[in-house]
Amino acid sequence: MKHYLLLLLLFVSFAVQAQQDTTWFNKYWEKTIKDSAFYFRPLVRQSSDGHYLIKDYYISTGKLQEEGQYSDKDGTMQDGGTKFYYDNGVLESEGNAINGVSNGVWKIYYKNSGKIRSTRFFKNGFFKGKLISYYPNGVVERKEIWKRGRLNEAHCYTRTGKDTIYFEDFSLPRFPGGDTAYEGYMLKHMTYPDLCKKKQDPWQSICSHFF
Numbered sequence: 101m102k103h104y105l106l107l108l109l110l111f112v113s114f115a116v117q118a119q120q121d122t123t124w125f126n127k128y129w130e131k132t133i134k135d136s137a138f139y140f141r142p143l144v145r146q147s148s149d150g151h152y153l154i155k156d157y158y159i160s161t162g163k164l165q166e167e168g169q170y171s172d173k174d175g176t177m178q179d180g181g182t183k184f185y186y187d188n189g190v191l192e193s194e195g196n197a198i199n200g201v202s203n204g205v206w207k208i209y210y211k212n213s214g215k216i217r218s219t220r221f222f223k224n225g226f227f228k229g230k231l232i233s234y235y236p237n238g239v240v241e242r243k244e245i246w247k248r249g250r251l252n253e254a255h256c257y258t259r260t261g262k263d264t265i266y267f268e269d270f271s272l273p274r275f276p277g278g279d280t281a282y283e284g285y286m287l288k289h290m291t292y293p294d295l296c297k298k299k300q301d302p303w304q305s306i307c308s309h310f311f
Contacts, residue, residue: 125156139165144173151180163189171199190214201225210236221246233269235259242269 121143126132129139141156154175156166165187169180178197186192191214195206202222210217218233226249233241239261245253256266 124159141175144175146173158187161187161189163187176200186211188212195222 122134123141124132124134124137125139125141126136127138134140137159139156140159141154144152144154146152151169151171152173152175154166154168154170155164156175157163158165164183164185166182166184168175168178168182171177171179177200179199181194181196183194184192188211190211191209192211193206193208195202196204202225205219205221207219208217209215213236215236215238216234218231220227220231221229227244227246228248229246231242231244231246235241237259239259240257241259242254242256244251244255254266256264258264
């Protein structure tokens, strides 16, 4: 009986500690309580190379939302490889960044099939080299060559693989982790102007982005 009670106390103690070490986020990646959470992050530990391996999960399914290397414990400065997942557990995108700036190959996948949707190469946050995107059936949709962030050459193909007239890529750019991750990123990094703080005036922020 004493042995059983000891095991029970140890289990309860471990569960309470795990709850305290977990960070809860709403869908905009603002910290919140468990009952209002959309995502959760277990205790983050620093590795021997100084990086922090951050793992975020969907609270609804317990599946991974992100797994990546960061230079800070709060996960604001990506520095290494990162993978993002759809809520169904399928890999959404994967790539590398240095000091928060995309570098190297990034791959994006279709949600339902998990097939490759596009591959693109970045250097210091700008497209460089080949960008290839695919139809859901796996056939190449377009091939582009980028130099210094500018489109240099492009070819488009039909769903059956035949060369066709070039057409603009009308798919909207997607922030790694989706729209909610983008909103959370903006909330974390936008700063309220000191002048507006003093005057307590309403203000509007206009943002421009490079994809």
